[in-house]
Amino acid sequence: MKSTIYYFSATGNSLEIARQISKELDNCTIKSMTTKLPEEPVGGPDESIGFVFPVYYLDMPFFMEQFVEKLNILPGTFCFAITNYARYKGNALNNLEEILQKKNIQLDYADEVKMPGNYIVSYPPPNPDKLEEIFKTSRIKVDNIIKSISNNNKKTAEKSLLSRIFTKHLKFIIFGNISKWDEKFVADNKCTCCGQCSEVCPVENIKIENCHPIWQHHCERCLRCIQWCPTEAIQYGKKTVGIKRYHHPNVTVENFIETKD
Structure with a gap:
């Protein structure tokens, strides 16, 4: 089959x-x-x-x-x-x-x-x-x-x-305010303007303007942008500063860029 x-x-x-x-x-x-x-x-x-x-x-x-x-x-x-x-x-x-x-x-x-x-x-x-x-x-x-x-x-x-x-209540709280959730994303001075965050975003929520990522307020909260930034320049406020990034050892960033084609 x-x-x-x-x-x-x-x-x-x-x-x-x-x-x-x-x-x-x-x-x-x-x-x-x-x-x-x-x-x-x-x-x-x-x-x-x-x-x-x-x-x-x-x-x-x-x-x-x-x-x-x-x-x-x-x-x-x-x-x-x-x-x-x-x-x-x-x-x-x-x-x-x-x-x-x-x-x-x-x-x-x-x-x-x-x-x-x-x-x-x-x-x-x-x-x-x-x-x-x-x-x-x-x-x-x-x-x-x-x-x-x-x-x-x-x-x-x-x-x-x-x-x-609990799921129904949580879903209402989270997605009722989803347009504002990505306002806390920032790119610090380690950003090299490579554009990888924009390439991996599954919902095209990131645009690069003046060599800087700008979030467009329809985020899925998957955190691909944070996890796959090659210089760990993207932060969510202060919550992710100094926190080790994660991805499965058997995958590469190309897997996520290719799947958007």
Whole structure:
């Protein structure tokens, strides 16, 4: 059976999971959700469709929600979804399931993989020993997921009423004020005007003007710009000063620039 995995990744965690799955599934292609939405319907009885993405604020990334709502999936498609999370699993898979159900599509298999946290606005990444421990555990978990997907096993998303209620309130608070969130981004004197922050931004929220990055106030809060700045010149106020940047060791910045084409 042919498989297509749509993924979103900011620092490589989801991309690494998508790669690991695609290597073991027959005739599997991975596509970034930051690229152009497919014009033709996808899936069907002979093609499984997967989604691999991080948990943001206990939910899926905002623009991913829009992507899935617009994606035309054929009836009879085996759909699976894998989230990666650092601290809390949240309600992302349940919300994705609801979106698919409105399209008369079943989310057949849903699972989560714990990966290193990368939201350095709130906390630093794990130390090297802890990182390797997380990577080792995640590889084992993904191997088990691959076996289940290959056998078309069913697994429903875990349902938590508390998480569901909290997610809805959190989403309202966060995205109700999203236009102002990126006002705290600054580029300090280490900025070389390379433009890489603009190139990696998944929603084209950064423009370079007078050799300086300017945020356009429709940020997804993925922090690609901070994590991939080659001189660590981008800060979020004072919260990220001196904090070590993170990206998965198996990915490069070119992976994120190329996926926008």
